Amino acid sequence: MTTIAIVGAGKGLGLAVAERFAREGFAVALISRNQARLDDLAASLRAEGHQAAGFAANVRDGDSLRHALEQATEQLGPIEVLQYSPLPAKEYMRPVLETTAEDLVGPIEFSVYGSVTAVRQVLPGMRALGHGTILFVNGGSAVRPGARVTGTSVAFAGETAYAQLLHDAVRDEDVHVGQLIIPFGIDDGQDDHSGQSIAERLWAIHTERGDFRTYAEPLPE
Numbered sequence: 001m002t003t004i005a006i007v008g009a010g011k012g013l014g015l016a017v018a019e020r021f022a023r024e025g026f027a028v029a030l031i032s033r034n035q036a037r038l039d040d041l042a043a044s045l046r047a048e049g050h051q052a053a054g055f056a057a058n059v060r061d062g063d064s065l066r067h068a069l070e071q072a073t074e075q076l077g078p079i080e081v082l083q084y085s086p087l088p089a090k091e092y093m094r095p096v097l098e099t100t101a102e103d104l105v106g107p108i109e110f111s112v113y114g115s116v117t118a119v120r121q122v123l124p125g126m127r128a129l130g131h132g133t134i135l136f137v138n139g140g141s142a143v144r145p146g147a148r149v150t151g152t153s154v155a156f157a158g159e160t161a162y163a164q165l166l167h168d169a170v171r172d173e174d175v176h177v178g179q180l181i182i183p184f185g186i187d188d189g190q191d192d193h194s195g196q197s198i199a200e201r202l203w204a205i206h207t208e209r210g211d212f213r214t215y216a217e218p219l220p221e
Helices: 013-022 035-047 062-075 102-131 151-174 195-208
Strands: 001-007 027-032 050-056 079-084 132-137 175-181 213-215
Touching: 001 013, 001 102, 013 027, 013 035, 013 195, 027 035, 027 062, 035 050, 035 102, 050 062, 062 079, 062 102, 079 102, 102 132, 102 151, 102 175, 102 195, 132 151, 151 175, 175 195
Parallel strands: 001 027, 001 079, 027 050, 079 132, 132 175, 175 213
Antiparallel strands: none
């Protein structure tokens, strides 16, 4: 059995993706900062007959993130799919004229350093398997910067550049790197905005292995 590691797992999209991949036979490694919440999510998945466990880590702490992914591999099996989708903190979203250089440290550590750390931890295992998928999930500011969300706009741009370069570097190794842009609030009442609908899109990115970027829906004009 191979594993999907979901960095930024929560009861919304993270759980929906976990359930979708678990139905296909994946073990599920849930990674976020709160161990108690992770244990509850993992218990709900195990109650449905799936193999799952939670591993606490802070994506701004490289050692803790590497350790969580290492534990996941040891306990659940090799990581075939990595999803990097932690939810940015509200303080990362300040207007551009109020944003200082210090304000950008957290977002960049969160989106860029964290994603690079996670990828470098799991990529050797994917190469050993002979295949793998790395999924980046971002909001619309990753491709259209917003003046009121400066930190995430700058950090998502860096994450996007890294993901695109990674896609080009490993595509001949049967490791697919895909980015999903979600320009709306998940579970906002529309059926195609539900966590389950987004999970289906991520499953399709994993299985169809098409272009680098997919839009959950077109960006508003």
